[in-house]
Amino acid sequence: MTGYRQRGGGAGDALLGSYGKQHMTVTDLRVSSLGGVFGAEVTNLNLADGFEDVLIDRLTSLVYEHKVLCLRDQPLMPQQLAAFGKAVGHPIEHVEENLRLGEDSTIMSLSNVDGRDARQRNGGAFWHTDLIFTEEPASLTMLNAVVVPLDGGPTRFADQAAAYDALDERRQRLLEDRMVHHCYEGRRDDSMPVVKHPLVRKHPVTDRKALYGVAGTCLDIIGLSSHDSAKLLKELELHATSPQFVYTHYYRPNDLIIWDNAATLHCGPTLEEAAGDAAEEARVMHRCSVRGWRKPAEYST
Numbered sequence: 094m095t096g097y098r099q100r101g102g103g104a105g106d107a108l109l110g111s112y113g114k115q116h117m118t119v120t121d122l123r124v125s126s127l128g129g130v131f132g133a134e135v136t137n138l139n140l141a142d143g144f145e146d147v148l149i150d151r152l153t154s155l156v157y158e159h160k161v162l163c164l165r166d167q168p169l170m171p172q173q174l175a176a177f178g179k180a181v182g183h184p185i186e187h188v189e190e191n192l193r194l195g196e197d198s199t200i201m202s203l204s205n206v207d208g209r210d211a212r213q214r215n216g217g218a219f220w221h222t223d224l225i226f227t228e229e230p231a232s233l234t235m236l237n238a239v240v241v242p243l244d245g246g247p248t249r250f251a252d253q254a255a256a257y258d259a260l261d262e263r264r265q266r267l268l269e270d271r272m273v274h275h276c277y278e279g280r281r282d283d284s285m286p287v288v289k290h291p292l293v294r295k296h297p298v299t300d301r302k303a304l305y306g307v308a309g310t311c312l313d314i315i316g317l318s319s320h321d322s323a324k325l326l327k328e329l330e331l332h333a334t335s336p337q338f339v340y341t342h343y344y345r346p347n348d349l350i351i352w353d354n355a356a357t358l359h360c361g362p363t364l365e366e367a368a369g370d371a372a373e374e375a376r377v378m379h380r381c382s383v384r385g386w387r388k389p390a391e392y393s394t
């Protein structure tokens with residue numbers, strides 16, 4: 094794998110539970126902007142050394158506040174990522190078995206170096222929010238960058254609370270109590286169940302309103318004619334993903350990025366298969382997506 098920007102050994106080689114090192118404390122964290130319209134970076138943290146509840150509370154608070162959080166320099170083993178996912182929520186088993194990583198069915202790999210087809214390489218290369226086509230969509234999703242291509246293999250994120258706030262009040266009122274049908278891949282052929290979710294969603298922890306899942310898997314807005322529904326969904330998608338709401342994250346090896354699926358849409362890059370001469374295009378991410386909303390102390394009143 095020469096030419097890949099690949100992680101080295103280091104802290105990630107220590108397994109969770111080998112508590113020889115000192116745990117990081119909340120006061121050690123350094124938080125700064127990622128330099129875009131939203132999102133924050135966290136440094137001076139090493140999850141591989143272990144983590145306590147108070148640290149998990151602080152990190153989830155930061156995710157809710159900033160919607161996208163990048164923890165730098167986290168070369169986690171899959172089982173460490175799974176343990177972190179378990180601390181944050183209830184990790185979700187991936188349905189496609191060949192994407193699961195080793196023994197742990199809650200960690201999957203996104204990769205363009207292992208011969209998988211374009212559908213699996215590019216499964217996230219469209220604007221969406223994770224698992225909204227199920228009754229209980231994902232709350233948070235995290236990606237740990239293992240191999241990063243030269244162009245940074247970016248993921249784009251769109252701030253859906255800001256997109257909602259930017260609508261005029263009349264439009265906000267019009268959208269407020271609407272429900273939307275969703276289906277896996279936006280299928281309309283009855284091959285997968287159809288579920289309903291609100292078009293404007295109040296965040297389960299922060300209570301902040303946001304547009305919810307207006308791109309990706311929506312079939313129609315309930316109560317509108319199919320013409321009006323298609324027109325409005327198209328307009329909302331354009332609005333919700335317009336540049337003033339978008340932060341594009343170019344990865345560094347060992348980034349651990351965490352996003353809030355209730356407050357954002359995201360879109361992965363379109364990936365060519367990377368082999369031989371195309372080594373600079375290689376991209377491997379370890380992924381964990383969770384359900385459930387951890388409520389840090391500051392939100393439990």
Ligand SMILES: O=C(O)CCC(=O)C(=O)O
Pocket residue numbers: 203216217218223234236247248249359360361362378380
């Ligand atoms: O590969 C990416 O950048 C994002 C993929 C994605 O949509 C996901 O992991 O949920």
Ligand SMILES: [Fe+2]
Pocket residue numbers: 217221222223359
């Ligand atoms: Fe996704």
